[in-house]
Amino acid sequence: MKDKKFIISGVIIFLIIAAFPFWYNRGKAAPAPELELTPTAKAAKECVRSTEYMKAEHMKLLDVWRDSVVRRGDRTYVSPSGKEYNMSLSNTCLDCHSNKAEFCDRCHNYASVRPYCWDCHIDNPKENS
Amino acid sequence: MLELAIKGGKKYYGWMTFLLLIVGVGFLHYLWQLDFGLGITGLSRDTSWGFYIANFTFLVGVAAGGVMVVLPHYLHDYKAFGRVTILGEFLAIASVIMCITFILVDLGQPMRIFNVFIYFSPRSVLFWDTLVLNGYLFLNIIIGWNVLEAERNQVHYQPWLKPLIYLSIPWAVSIHTVTAYLYCGLPGRGFWMTAILAPRFLASAFAAGPALLILCCLIIRRVSSFDPGREQIQALAKIVAYAICINVFFFLCEVFVAFYSQIPEHMDHIKYLFIGLHGHGAYVPWMWTSMALMLLGIILTVNPITRQNEGVLAVACVVIFLGTWIDKGLGMIAGGFTPTPLHEVNEYIPSVPEILIALGVWAMGLLILTALFKIAVGVKEELHE
Amino acid sequence: MDSCRRRVLQLLGLSSLALTATPVLNAFAKEAEHAEEPKPVIKPNKKALTAKQWAMVIDTRKFESVDDVEPLVEACDTIHNVPHLNNKNHEIKWIWETHYHNAFPGKAGRFLSEEVEHRPFIVLCNHCENPPCVRACPTKATWKRESDGIVLMDFHRCIGCRFCMAACPFGARSFNYRDPRPFIKETNKKFPTRMKGVVEKCNFCAERLAVGQPPACVEVSEGKLAFGDLYDPESEVRELIRTHYTIRRKQVLGTEPSVYYIV
Numbered sequence: 001m002k003d004k005k006f007i008i009s010g011v012i013i014f015l016i017i018a019a020f021p022f023w024y025n026r027g028k029a030a031p032a033p034e035l036e037l038t039p040t041a042k043a044a045k046e047c048v049r050s051t052e053y054m055k056a057e058h059m060k061l062l063d064v065w066r067d068s069v070v071r072r073g074d075r076t077y078v079s080p081s082g083k084e085y086n087m088s089l090s091n092t093c094l095d096c097h098s099n100k101a102e103f104c105d106r107c108h109n110y111a112s113v114r115p116y117c118w119d120c121h122i123d124n125p126k127e128n129s
Numbered sequence: 130m131l132e133l134a135i136k137g138g139k140k141y142y143g144w145m146t147f148l149l150l151i152v153g154v155g156f157l158h159y160l161w162q163l164d165f166g167l168g169i170t171g172l173s174r175d176t177s178w179g180f181y182i183a184n185f186t187f188l189v190g191v192a193a194g195g196v197m198v199v200l201p202h203y204l205h206d207y208k209a210f211g212r213v214t215i216l217g218e219f220l221a222i223a224s225v226i227m228c229i230t231f232i233l234v235d236l237g238q239p240m241r242i243f244n245v246f247i248y249f250s251p252r253s254v255l256f257w258d259t260l261v262l263n264g265y266l267f268l269n270i271i272i273g274w275n276v277l278e279a280e281r282n283q284v285h286y287q288p289w290l291k292p293l294i295y296l297s298i299p300w301a302v303s304i305h306t307v308t309a310y311l312y313c314g315l316p317g318r319g320f321w322m323t324a325i326l327a328p329r330f331l332a333s334a335f336a337a338g339p340a341l342l343i344l345c346c347l348i349i350r351r352v353s354s355f356d357p358g359r360e361q362i363q364a365l366a367k368i369v370a371y372a373i374c375i376n377v378f379f380f381l382c383e384v385f386v387a388f389y390s391q392i393p394e395h396m397d398h399i400k401y402l403f404i405g406l407h408g409h410g411a412y413v414p415w416m417w418t419s420m421a422l423m424l425l426g427i428i429l430t431v432n433p434i435t436r437q438n439e440g441v442l443a444v445a446c447v448v449i450f451l452g453t454w455i456d457k458g459l460g461m462i463a464g465g466f467t468p469t470p471l472h473e474v475n476e477y478i479p480s481v482p483e484i485l486i487a488l489g490v491w492a493m494g495l496l497i498l499t500a501l502f503k504i505a506v507g508v509k510e511e512l513h514e
Numbered sequence: 515m516d517s518c519r520r521r522v523l524q525l526l527g528l529s530s531l532a533l534t535a536t537p538v539l540n541a542f543a544k545e546a547e548h549a550e551e552p553k554p555v556i557k558p559n560k561k562a563l564t565a566k567q568w569a570m571v572i573d574t575r576k577f578e579s580v581d582d583v584e585p586l587v588e589a590c591d592t593i594h595n596v597p598h599l600n601n602k603n604h605e606i607k608w609i610w611e612t613h614y615h616n617a618f619p620g621k622a623g624r625f626l627s628e629e630v631e632h633r634p635f636i637v638l639c640n641h642c643e644n645p646p647c648v649r650a651c652p653t654k655a656t657w658k659r660e661s662d663g664i665v666l667m668d669f670h671r672c673i674g675c676r677f678c679m680a681a682c683p684f685g686a687r688s689f690n691y692r693d694p695r696p697f698i699k700e701t702n703k704k705f706p707t708r709m710k711g712v713v714e715k716c717n718f719c720a721e722r723l724a725v726g727q728p729p730a731c732v733e734v735s736e737g738k739l740a741f742g743d744l745y746d747p748e749s750e751v752r753e754l755i756r757t758h759y760t761i762r763r764k765q766v767l768g769t770e771p772s773v774y775y776i777v
Contacts, residue, residue, distance in 0.1 A: 076560075171603070250652055317683025471617065
């Protein structure tokens with residue numbers, strides 16, 4: 001190949017640029033987000049489901065709640081532990097976790113997730129307007 | 130074959146750059162619309178469909194019009210059209226892409242468009258419209274590309290294309306029928322609730338589509354060494370003549386039905402469009418202009434002397450295209466929504482951002498059309514060298 | 515050439531196996547994990563009101579002036595966060611007042627009494643039994659709930675195509691042409707707002723019915739509105755329809771509206 005020099009140098013430059021996030025941020029990994037629980041949440045001790053489950057599946061749970069309330073009109077959720085909850089993002093979840101900025105947003109910002117729930121669902125039900 | 134689209138002279142690149150600029154302006158306004166909402170248009174609670182859907186409806190017709198070259202050639206062995214079927218198919222592709230874009234631009238939540246497929250609703254005509262439009266697009270891409278490629282390599286096109294080509298003929302009729310069914314099945318809209326809506330759509334489609342095709346052929350003859358052929362253009366012109374006559378006749382049938390029966394529900398919409406209603410009459414000059422243009426188009430295309438003069442024919446095609454665009458576009462949409470189901474008049478005028486976005490979509494369509502035609506003409510020119 | 519193609523096919527086979535191995539194993543693992551836990555149960559609220567087809571009877575004779583209508587509109591707008599926009603084109607209305615000739619175009623007679631000419635008529639979504647808007651929706655974002663006949667909006671699914679608005683013969687639907695939040699006078703924290711780009715309309719207060727309360731407009735109407743199950747022969751609405759002459763909007767279209775008007 002007569003263009004060997006250009007090709008190899010081109011590949012190297014590409015690799016440097018592509019790996020930029022890694023070598024630029026070495027040793028400076030952003031820490032995992034710290035979530036703050038409100039006093040109400042701490043007092044309740046357990047959420048609608050176990051913390052493990054909520055961490056992994058709260059999106060799916062909200063989806064199930066959404067379809068159940070909107071499309072079928074069923075509003076009561078009986079968790080495996082037997083407790084009954086009203087299926088509502090603003091009135092149940094945010095009733096306890098009323099600190100969206102220190103709770104929900106921490107992980108969402110870290111993972112760069114922008115759920116559009118807040119376009120409609122009130123995110124500060126306890127605050128006076 | 131794509132390389133034929135990027136090899137061009139100064140005029141070609143100048144034209145494409147000009148179109149790109151218009152697309153850019155339209156795109157920026159669309160970003161504004163995404164951010165603010167459809168409130169930047171002139172749409173209202175009473176007229177919830179407007180300029181975007183009007184253009185969509187008109188362009189479905191133009192896309193279906195491409196079948197007017199395919200049908201005679203493949204079904205009735207009219208050999209002369211063999212030179213220009215590819216132009217009809219490529220026009221269909223560009224038009225359908227414009228249609229789909231107009232729909233996307235009109236949606237309030239376009240990022241949710243896949244809901245139509247995930248939660249498909251066979252009772253909704255919009256669902257079927259999505260299917261047939263996309264199907265027609267793919268049909269024409271597959272057929273057009275393969276037939277052209279075969280022509281370039283001077284072999285017969287693959288035999289499996291034949292059934293697809295035959296399928297595309299009723300499919301073309303179906304895209305416009307389904308689009309008409311969007312309107313004519315709605316119980317609350319008396320202006321659209323007429324059995325003749327689908328036939329009228331087809332008639333104006335077969336006038337507007339081939340009219341645009343004739344104009345493209347004349348331009349192609351001017352800018353390249355490929356001549357689509359005088360006989361072909363004349364055959365298309367005769368199709369346009371019949372189609373525009375039938376379109377105007379159908380409209381006059383509508384007028385008779387409404388005004389002889391004297392049913393207010395049916396008369397009011399035509400009155401609003403042609404003489405104004407409750408003091409509102411913004412569409413009156415447009416509708417009468419449309420009628421005049423279509424009438425002029427009839428005279429020029431039916432009369433053989435004017436039809437055979439290609440300069441006058443070009444004028445006739447422009448006039449017919451514009452006339453049907455007004456009549457089937459905003460005339461039909463605004464007329465359907467006004468007066469409202471509560472018999473109120475809230476006049477709809479498209480806003481400037483709305484028009485600019487629509488122009489952007491048209492420019493994008495013309496861009497695609499030019500590129501595709503460049504490829505087709507490139508192949509034809511290659512063969513004649 | 516043959517061995518080359520064979521290689522490719524072998525590679526494809528191995529990669530598809532490799533790609534599907536993890537999810538399949540995960541699925542089995544998940545099943546094993548959750549096998550012991552009892553499953554959550556979803557059920558309706560104990561106090562929920564049920565009906566085969568909710569219907570409303572409006573006694574228009576009890577409405578004298580706009581003052582009689584205002585509390586109804588106010589109640590609905592407040593609890594549902596219905597915005598008040600300045601631009602008439604972008605207005606959102608779930609229930610509103612109009613003239614006899616607009617509520618019943620083509621039906622309202624001539625030479626009526628002064629009183630009827632000036633009587634306010636309230637109009638809202640009729641929650642038809644044969645709704646054209648539901649037929650029109652390409653995503654079933656608006657659908658007729660089988661359990662109680664309410665025609666509902668799923669704002670999560672709506673793509674904002676506005677076909678339902680074109681299909682509605684009663685002009686009952688509004689579209690959010692812009693973000694409604696700046697135009698909501700006082701937000702009801704218990705009910706969501708809507709976002710730009712979706713269609714909305716009266717929902718027969720489905721959220722109130724689900725917890726045992728009548729629709730807000732019915733509650734504040736002081737008896738002018740009646741609400742009940744159309745298919746319960748003992749219900750108040752059936753009683754009223756039986757004993758009074760009622761009309762429905764655009765009955766001839768066959769959409770079977772569930773809102774009856776005593777005139």
